[in-house]
Amino acid sequence: MTVPSGPIYLDDNATTPVDPAVTEAMLPYLTGEFGNPSSDHHYGAGPRAALQRAREQIVALIQASDGQVVFTGSGSEADNLAIRGTVLAAATDRPHVITQQTEHPAVLETCRALQRWHGTEMTYLPVSDDGVVDPAALAAAFTERTVLVSIMAANNETGALQPIPELARITHQHGAVFHCDAAQAAGKIPLDVTALGVDLLTLVGHKMYAPKGIGALYMRPGVRLEPLVYGGGQEHGLRAGTENVALTVALGAAAELAAAEDHYRLQRLRDRLHDQLAARLPNRVLLNGPVEARLPNTLNISIRGVTGHDLLAATPGIAASTGSACHTGNYEPSPVLTAMGLSVPRSLSAVRLSLGRWSTAEDVDRATHLITTSLTQEAGIDD
Numbered sequence: 277m278t279v280p281s282g283p284i285y286l287d288d289n290a291t292t293p294v295d296p297a298v299t300e301a302m303l304p305y306l307t308g309e310f311g312n313p314s315s316d317h318h319y320g321a322g323p324r325a326a327l328q329r330a331r332e333q334i335v336a337l338i339q340a341s342d343g344q345v346v347f348t349g350s351g352s353e354a355d356n357l358a359i360r361g362t363v364l365a366a367a368t369d370r371p372h373v374i375t376q377q378t379e380h381p382a383v384l385e386t387c388r389a390l391q392r393w394h395g396t397e398m399t400y401l402p403v404s405d406d407g408v409v410d411p412a413a414l415a416a417a418f419t420e421r422t423v424l425v426s427i428m429a430a431n432n433e434t435g436a437l438q439p440i441p442e443l444a445r446i447t448h449q450h451g452a453v454f455h456c457d458a459a460q461a462a463g464k465i466p467l468d469v470t471a472l473g474v475d476l477l478t479l480v481g482h483k484m485y486a487p488k489g490i491g492a493l494y495m496r497p498g499v500r501l502e503p504l505v506y507g508g509g510q511e512h513g514l515r516a517g518t519e520n521v522a523l524t525v526a527l528g529a530a531a532e533l534a535a536a537e538d539h540y541r542l543q544r545l546r547d548r549l550h551d552q553l554a555a556r557l558p559n560r561v562l563l564n565g566p567v568e569a570r571l572p573n574t575l576n577i578s579i580r581g582v583t584g585h586d587l588l589a590a591t592p593g594i595a596a597s598t599g600s601a602c603h604t605g606n607y608e609p610s611p612v613l614t615a616m617g618l619s620v621p622r623s624l625s626a627v628r629l630s631l632g633r634w635s636t637a638e639d640v641d642r643a644t645h646l647i648t649t650s651l652t653q654e655a656g657i658d659d
Contacts, residue, residue: 283595284639284646288632289432289460289574290597294526295485295633301529302487305522312518314510323521330528334492337531338458338477339468346493346511347524351459351480352382353504354493357514358455358476359386359426361501363396366423372397374417374425376409377615378436380457383426397421406566407436407616414443418450425454429461429472433599433612433628434565435574437465444473453499459483459491463534464542464571475499479531481523485633486530490523537633543572545631545640550575552644557651564613564626573632578618578625582651583607587627590650594643597628 285293305326311319313327331345348354363371373390375383377400390396399417401409409427425447430437440456447454455476458467463484469477476499481490495501495512507516554561557579564576576599579587584598585607599610609623618626629643 283593284643286594286596286629286631286635286639286643288635289435289483289571289628289630291482291488292485292632293634294487295530295533297533298486298526298529302522302526305525309521313521314508314518323519326521326525326528327519330524330531333528333531334479334494337462337467337535338479338494339466339470340494341470342497343469344495344497344512346495346514347519347527348491348493348515349489349520351380351457351478351483351491354478354480354491355380355382355426355455355457356386357493357501357504358478359383359424360390360504361514362424362453362455362476362499363390363394364502365500368421368423370395370397370421371423372399372419372421374399374401374414374422374452376401376403376427376438378403378407378431378612379426379428380432380459383428383457387426403436403615405617406569407431407434407612408566408569409438409443411439411442411446415446418452422450422452425452426457427454428457428459429467430458430464430571430574431565431612432460433610433626434576434616435460435571435630436565437461437569437571440472440474444475448473460571463530463537464573465539469494469496479527481527481530484530484534486526487523490520490527492527539572542631542635545635545637546573546575546629548637549629549631549640549644550577552641553577553579553647556644556648562622562625564616564618564622571630573630573635575629575631576626577629578622579627579651580625583624584627585624587647587650591646593646594629596630599623599626599628 313324444454456474457478459480475496477494479492482488560580562578613623
């Protein structure tokens with residue numbers, strides 16, 4: 277399996293191609309194994325067993341010895357269930373939630389909605405110039421009404437890894453629940469929910485070679501959540517509606533494959549790409565994010581003298597991302613890079629190059645050539 281013919285794909289943090297083994301695993305549940313898993317008859321038995329098998333595969337990926345796995349329609353839904361569910365289940369007047377400025381919008385927008393509609397108090401922690409939360413800042417942010425801390429495992433733009441075990445330990449010292457969005461981390465680094473100390477953990481299929489439209493939330497025993505979707509009591513009573521068995525099976529199969537992923541191969545390719553670009557473009561390539569404590573597949577760089585959008589437009593042979601947004605023809609810098617204290621020119625020059633399961637050394641070498649050629653040959657691009 278390779279990604280479809282076309283530009284070199286360097287955007288695996290946005291989404292991943294579906295692994296053929298995942299497609300094969302889910303196909304029976306789109307055909308003969310069509311039954312409702314809640315049905316007691318013959319046609320429900322196979323889908324019901326498949327759901328249980330998928331839960332076991334996810335539990336194995338995150339090395340959970342206990343707890344529950346709730347299947348959702350996306351990582352965003354899992355984040356919503358974790359955050360909104362914890363706040364609405366809390367036996368506290370005007371509960372307080374702590375998160376960070378560089379969280380995924382699924383977390384930040386849920387927090388803002390809770391502020392608007394329920395008067396929930398929020399604290400948004402700053403990050404260092406590497407994009408990392410200071411544990412001391414977290415410790416200082418607690419109040420007697422703090423019920424939840426939500427900090428992602430790895431940033432989707434820079435790959436920065438947060439000190440989750442220490443942050444979770446501080447959270448538990450203050451009697452609060454710790455939620456971790458691990459959508460970007462799963463399949464890229466080992467995950468152990470016991471070692472991490474998390475109470476709630478978000479996973480999503482399309483970041484780990486399963487289809488879009490499926491996610492999961494791990495819950496440690498004893499955590500109380502108010503459901504997002506009310507109804508027939510599926511998914512431990514937290515997410516009503518007949519389960520999408522095919523997508524759930526796909527997520528389980530993807531989790532099993534992810535548990536055997538070679539993380540060091542991607543790290544070597546990432547560093548090869550960085551080193552080659554830095555050598556070909558001396559004094560122009562700036563790394564955004566930590567040197568060491570980041571995802572092995574993620575390279576976020578700014579190249580002096582060109583905006584990320586102009587670079588990618590001039591290099592159609594690669595598919596990658598910038599963190600900036602376009603509004604009425606004007607580009608605005610990435611909120612993540614802005615929170616890290618990067619200047620507007622540097623933020624607008626950023627590109628995120630993220631590798632995946634089918635990335636090769638040949639892809640890296642070709643991408644280096646295409647990028648550097650664009651910078652030296654395209655009019656208006658080279659400074």
